[in-house]
Amino acid sequence: MTLRFALFGTATLFAGAAWAADPDLLVFDYSGFEDPAFHSEYAAKHGQPPSFTFFGDEEEAFQKLRSGFKADVSHVCAGSVTKWVESGIVESWDISRIDAWGDLNADLKGTDVAETGEEVYFVPSDFGSTAIAYNTEEVPEADVSTLDVFTNADYAGRVTLPDNVDDAYALAYLATGTTDWSDVTDDQFQAASDWLREVHPNLRTYWVDPAELAQLLATGEVLIAWAWNETLPTMTEEGFPIGFQREPEEGSSLWLCGYVNLKDGEGAEDKAYDFMNALLHPSSTMPLLEAGYGHANAAAMAELGDEALTEVGLGPIDAPVLAQLPMPGALRERQSAEFEKIKAGF
Structure with missing residues (x-):
């Protein structure tokens, strides 16, 4: 999307400003998604959250990455994914290292990778x-x-x-x-x-x-x-x-966003997977929902029931x-x- 803002009580952060934490992983993101509740399992494992730096919109992010800016993973919404892949700035994910891959909403993944053998460049996280x-x-x-x-x-x-x-x-x-x-x-x-x-x-x-x-x-x-x-x-x-x-x-x-694995990132690749696994963990479902976001982990979302989803405009419809x-x-x-x-x- 051109712009996605979370309505949190976090401090004001400007595009391009870094929020320092774990120096081994830099996440390029929309302001608001640094909320530790969205990926609490990462801090539990490493003792600190990832480092974040922010963009105002995806075109800004794309141009900055194309001009040589280095980060390890980036948030991007689905409509932009093909452009990013074709530009050569991302590399595929190894879905065998994504713990919740089998629990993700199949409609959001867009393809049955297990059957097609296609490489996965985009892992859905929020919708x-x-x-x-x-x-x-x-x-x-x-x-x-x-x-x-x-x-x-x-x-x-x-x-x-x-x-x-x-x-x-x-x-x-x-x-x-x-x-x-x-x-x-x-x-x-x-x-x-x-x-x-x-x-x-x-x-x-x-x-x-x-x-x-x-x-x-x-x-x-x-x-x-x-x-x-x-x-x-x-x-x-x-x-x-x-x-x-x-x-x-x-x-x-239904809009859909997720993360891409940036090529030539200078951080630890293992920690990129730790971040994704933390974000997709069931512990992230309620914090995302309270901020107005659906969680791609369909199994975790199902545990909440239709009433909770309907209250935030995400329940089943006909x-x-x-x-x-x-x-x-x-x-x-x-x-x-x-x-x-x-x-x-x-």
């Missing part, structure tokens, strides 16, 4: 849903039964989309009848782009981070948003009349789901270029 967040006192439930609500003239100037190409196109594909972006045709791409252009004049703004979105909803500037599931518990805790519709007739989407799994690099570049034009009004 969430993106759906319609709305003010239940101002917006009838019937209006959010379809993604057409984003083009509804009654809400002109009271609607927002994320300033995020993956989330925006996931919405647009769903709205135009595409539920799998792994093999999008030219016609499907054009239909999605045309739909985003239709929505653009209806928007109040493109929101950048969850704090901004929460403010837009709380002040009433925005009544309807395409939002991450973490918006639901955050706004509920603040007493805001929030609805989170994951079952419009066209469906909703509607199409577009999973934001790795896509062809050329398609993502095409979408990125088109999205910039759309936001500029062209």
Whole structure:
């Protein structure tokens, strides 16, 4: 994703600033994921957490790594994985060293590696849903039964989309009848782009981070948003009349992030696997969930029950789901270029 922020009470950290700890492992990450509760087993084993350094968005991270910056592992969301692999900055994981590999959600892994023999460059760790967040006192439930609500003239100037190409196109594909972006045709791409252009004049703004979105909803500037599931518990805790519709007739989407093993990292390779095993350990499930993130460890998630997942917008649904799994690099570049034009009004 362009940007993923965790809503924790941690100190403010700026992109590029290092949080020193174990000098033998440097994790390149979004600010917030250094929370020790997310990988407590690592500190239990080594006596200290990994070192972290941060980026603001994945394009910044990609360019920094391409220019020679060294780290050992990096957080990246699925839409960017193909581009990173094709650039040669990552190397494959040895899944025999990933303790929880067999417990991970098979839909998030995207392939049965045991059968195909394919190399694994991306290990999923965290995910969430993106759906319609709305003010239940101002917006009838019937209006959010379809993604057409984003083009509804009654809400002109009271609607927002994320300033995020993956989330925006996931919405647009769903709205135009595409539920799998792994093999999008030219016609499907054009239909999605045309739909985003239709929505653009209806928007109040493109929101950048969850704090901004929460403010837009709380002040009433925005009544309807395409939002991450973490918006639901955050706004509920603040007493805001929030609805989170994951079952419009066209469906909703599932974003997915994980970690890649960076080539030429200067740290200890064994500790990269220790980090992944700690992150995927069941002890990390509840801390991630409390921050609004689903955990890729399906076995651990199942232990929590559907009610706990539903409370944070991750429960089971009866509607199409577009999973934001790795896509062809050329398609993502095409979408990125088109999205910039759309936001500029062209």
